[in-house]
Amino acid sequence: MINDEIMDYIGILAKLELSAEEKESTKKDMERMLAYFDKLNELDTTGIEPVSHITKVQNVFREDMVTKGDEHEKTLQNAPREKDNMFMVPKIFG
DSSP: OOOHHHHHHHHHHHTOOOOHHHHHHHHHHHHHHHHHHHHHHTSOOTTOOOOSSSSOOOOOSOOOOOOOOOOHHHHHTTOSSEETTEEOOOOOOO
16 A cells, blocks of 8 residues: 555655654554545445535625725825825834
8 A cells, every 4th residue: 555655755745754663653544544535435425415514605705896996085084194195104114
């Protein structure tokens, strides 16, 4: 199933340096996971609809609507100070 070459490649992808013992332990864990996936493939899923979430998902965001967009006067009402239609803020660099 999983050989040392695959383990080395996974280590490169994950940017991990595994000792020989860690490689062997990880290889066994991965083989157990793959065996479990094979076991799941034995299940009869005929007539079962595929899902991406266990609960019904709906979009809770509003639809995008085109607006006038130029509300700078309304926005500048929130400014503590403004000058020439711009926010005035304290100087940060001296």
